[in-house]
Amino acid sequence: xxxxxxxxxxxxxxxxxxxxxxxxxxxxxxxxxxxxxxxxxxxxxxxxxxxxxxxxxxxxxxxxxxxxxxxxxxxxxxxxxxxxxxxxxxxxxxxxxxxxxxxxxxxxxxxxxxxxxxxxxxxxxxxx
Amino acid sequence: xxxxxxxxxxxxxxxxxxxxxxxxxxxxxxxxxxxxxxxxxxxxxxxxxxxxxxxxxxxxxxxxxxxxxxxxxxxxxxxxxxxxxxxxxxxxxxxxxxxxxxxxxxxxxxxxxxxxxxxxxxxxxxxxxxxxxxxxxxxxxxxxxxxxxxxxxxxxxxxxxxxxxxxxxxxxxxxxxxxxxxxxxxxxxxxxxxxxxxxxxxxxxxxxxxxxxxxxxxxxxxxxxxxxxxxxxxx
Numbered sequence: 266x267x268x269x270x271x272x273x274x275x276x277x278x279x280x281x282x283x284x285x286x287x288x289x290x291x292x293x294x295x296x297x298x299x300x301x302x303x304x305x306x307x308x309x310x311x312x313x314x315x316x317x318x319x320x321x322x323x324x325x326x327x328x329x330x331x332x333x334x335x336x337x338x339x340x341x342x343x344x345x346x347x348x349x350x351x352x353x354x355x356x357x358x359x360x361x362x363x364x365x366x367x368x369x370x371x372x373x374x375x376x377x378x379x380x381x382x383x384x385x386x387x388x389x390x391x392x393x
Numbered sequence: 394x395x396x397x398x399x400x401x402x403x404x405x406x407x408x409x410x411x412x413x414x415x416x417x418x419x420x421x422x423x424x425x426x427x428x429x430x431x432x433x434x435x436x437x438x439x440x441x442x443x444x445x446x447x448x449x450x451x452x453x454x455x456x457x458x459x460x461x462x463x464x465x466x467x468x469x470x471x472x473x474x475x476x477x478x479x480x481x482x483x484x485x486x487x488x489x490x491x492x493x494x495x496x497x498x499x500x501x502x503x504x505x506x507x508x509x510x511x512x513x514x515x516x517x518x519x520x521x522x523x524x525x526x527x528x529x530x531x532x533x534x535x536x537x538x539x540x541x542x543x544x545x546x547x548x549x550x551x552x553x554x555x556x557x558x559x560x561x562x563x564x565x566x567x568x569x570x571x572x573x574x575x576x577x578x579x580x581x582x583x584x585x586x587x588x589x590x591x592x593x594x595x596x597x598x599x600x601x602x603x604x605x606x607x608x609x610x611x612x613x614x615x616x617x618x619x620x621x622x623x624x625x626x627x628x
Contacts, residue, residue: 286468293468305532307467308613314471315610325472332469335462340431341409342463343528345456347435347549349542351442352449356516357543363510364547367520371502372551373562375495375524375581380563382491383573 282331285323289314398455405456409434426556426589431527432549467528470609477606480599488576488600492607495580496615499524504623517628519543521620523551525612526583526605533616548583555582556589560597575600580608 293310317323350357357364412430419425442449453460481488500521507517518539522530527545534544559578568574571594578586579601587601 283465286465289471290464290468303536304617305536305613307464308529308532310464310468311471311474312610312613314468315474318471318475319478325475328469328472331465332472335466335469336473339463339466339528340434341406342459342466343531343545344405344409344431344434344438345453345460346463346531347431347527347542347545348438348442348452349449350540350546351439353540353543356513356540360510360512360516363506363512363516364520366510367503367506367523368547368550368554370506371499371520371523372555372581374502375498376555376559376562376577377566378498379491379495379577379580380566380568380570380573382494383487383576384568384570386487387570387572 278326278330282328285317285328286310286314286331286335289317401452401455402458405434405438405459408437422589422592423557426553426585429549429553429585432546432553435546435549463528463531467532470528470606473602474606474610477603481603481607484572487572488603488607489611491576492580492604492611493615495577496524496608496611497619499581500616500619501623504620504627508627514624514628515539516543517624518620520547521623522612522616523548524581524583525608529609529612533612536617537620549585552582552585555586559586560590560593571596572600576604579604583608 290307290310293306293308293313297304297306297309314323314328318325318328409430412428412433416425416428416430419428438452441447442452503520503523504517506512507520512520515538518537519534519541521537521539522533522544525533525548527548530544530548531541534541555578559582560574563574563577568577575590575597578590578597582589583605587598587605590601591598
């Protein structure tokens with residue numbers, strides 16, 4: 266196949282998928298702007314795209330070409346934000362007991378509670 | 394953005410991809426969790442900035458290109474969510490309920506601890522959405538008025554704790570049901586905890602993946618509504 270004609274065809278799936286993703290994000294931002302709420306727009310965008318997928322309006326393969334690399338490299342996009350804690354070192358030092366207690370008790374209670382609730386319905390058998 | 398700006402973006406990418414490659418070689422699940430590449434990259438960058446006394450605002454400004462991709466990436470999370478939803482049709486209600494209970498517990502527990510320790514409001518809001526994957530924590534925490542970066546670091550730490558101890562604790566208290574183990578680990582310890590049970594029976598990791606995806610959705614829906622109410626009542 267001629268490279269000149271095949272290149273746009275190869276790029277088309279990326280164009281479609283990124284347009285869909287950015288489109289959902291833009292619609293979500295417009296809605297949140299209109300509602301003046303504090304709900305994060307990207308999360309609303311995720312819900313819109315999920316609804317489109319569940320209603321089969323959009324198919325998996327329509328968004329996969331751009332979604333896959335975005336998801337694979339997602340940590341890169343929040344690492345800079347993660348470093349931001351160094352601006353609050355003083356607060357962390359002051360409140361380390363509170364933070365340590367939270368770090369242990371919050372996940373521990375959730376873990377046991379969820380396991381207990383499912384155990385209640387499914388029994389404690391090896392294969393539920 | 395100048396040449397130096399590009400340099401910090403390249404440093405972040407190289408550091409993370411290098412550490413990820415190194416982490417992939419490690420076979421021991423304990424060591425693998427401890428050398429989590431996201432946490433290592435964040436800590437190394439933090440050390441670098443502190444030791445060179447560089448301001449964080451510079452890094453934040455220079456890495457805008459990377460940060461701007463977070464929003465579309467979060468929208469793209471709809472894909473794994475959808476893929477996981479197909480698997481849970483039979484168990485939908487039970488998983489839905491137990492996931493919600495876990496998330497509500499995490500927010501209530503965190504707010505109770507904030508009240509007990511008399512934590513400042515900004516800090517209380519920072520620990521209200523810890524039972525979810527890091528990018529969602531960032532957004533939800535910001536909308537609650539907390540410190541997103543602190544919440545993100547805590548979530549990663551929690552994930553590592555879960556990878557190390559979760560299955561051990563569940564077996565210790567006599568929970569052997571694979572669905573219970575998987576859903577509890579996926580909801581509480583998100584991606585890092587789920588990755589750690591991939592070597593366990595397939596059913597555990599499948600349920601963990603489902604619960605992880607569902608908790609992203611449920612946290613986004615529940616916590617922004619629940620927390621303002623709780624903080625009014627308790628703080």
